[in-house]
Amino acid sequence: MGCCSSKNADSKATRVNRWRSTGIVALRDSKLKTFPDDILDLDGSVRTLDLTHNRLVEIPMDISKLINLQRLVLADNLIERLPINLGKLQYLKVMTLDVNQISTLPDELGQLVRLEQFSISGNSLTHLPETIGSLRNLVLLNVSKNKLKFFPESIGSCFSLEELQANENSLEELPSSVCSLVNLKSLCLNSNNLKQIPSDLLTDCKALQNISLHNNPISMEQFQQMRGFQEFESRRRKKFDKQIDANVMISSKGLDEGVDL
Template sequence: MGCASSNTADTKADRLARWRATGIVGLRDAKLKSFPDEVVELDRAVRTLDLTNNKIAAIPEEISKLTNMQRLILADNLIEHLPTNMGKLQSLKLINLDQNRVSMLPDELGQLVRLERLSISGNRLTTLPETIGSLRNLLLLNVSNNQLKFLPESVGSCYSLEELQANENSIEELPSSVCNLIHLKSLSLDHNKIPPSLLKACKALQNISLHDNPISMDEFQSMEGFQEFEARRKKKFDKQIDSNVMIGSKGLDEGVDL
């Protein structure tokens, strides 16, 4: 591991004191090539760690010492693997690993039972661990721009899930358990290979995006459950209009993208 550069020991001391007082460690665009030692020294004081846009290739096992950390943001790095002991970070509510080189998530991910937002778009994932179903408080799952051919059946156990983004993969079929997600409001599946039939059982769904999939608008509108989906979609946008919320140029068609 390495440290962020500093001109004097006092500068480092001041920085550590500030991080310890606020709980926020921000080292975006710091030209780091390795995980900074000094962050580990803070252990339970860290609540937010943001190392976006560096050249960090590895996350050390010692990250497990940051047991009070709630937000871990590691986007735009060179990370290939995650330590298995990340499961000890029981306070985590948000993980952002967008634009890295991760090919596999450890099974221990399922131990992060407080996790609410997981974004790992733009990586090299070919599968997701079955243990992802243990994330019962997950609200957002973004696995877009990977190499996924399927989602695990256990994803239907993420009962709190409201938004699922899986654009730009090679998914051919969704598990039937997706329709167990009664809170799911937004489903984005652009650029896959899915002929979906989701509308009947996904009773909370308000937005679905299916650009570049083998389905036409006529086929979509003929699906069982379409009328109920359409009613939810229109109700959502009527509320936005009543609240003077500006909607896009597509108007009420924005909830369906084919």
């Protein structure tokens, strides 16, 4: 019995030492219901934390101890809310919270000023905080499969945003501020309630190469009559021509992806 306990202790110590030396904690599919204290005790040693596909209901306030955390992956859990202390993770660059039960985001989200990728698809969000506009380094935002009816005006301040995915929501309109997203390349809005999009979107978002509006009450004719459509179409075709020239395998559906209505 004592021998077995000793082996377990050694195994635990070995695991903690590995986490400390690599900076990577990966406990996928471990049936966890709470955050292991061993992780929180590592403080500044952890750079990547992946607890995908567990049974976590909450993120502890003490997560703020992981001051050097850069990647936080908590997809496929039972998390209902985010702690305000999350905003103290000042080095966080990637946060993945897909397939949880989150209905609101704290205003402190805006304190994650180094965040580059934020994915929270498959939750129950009804709105995004105005503070999301403080995420000036955000490149990818995925809020698909939620219950959003609108975006805050502040979304236009996410100047680095290149890809915005908001499929399967209840969006009825887009704020005019999205026209300020000059680096936006891909806008995915399938299965919403959009009857129109901002009239200056195609003229102001000169990097835009892909718009997907399938299953919305907006017609292809409406889209083609927008100012800047020809320029957008030229960028779209140029993008796919480059892929073909580089021998990238794409399907016929892929060729139509740029204007999916």
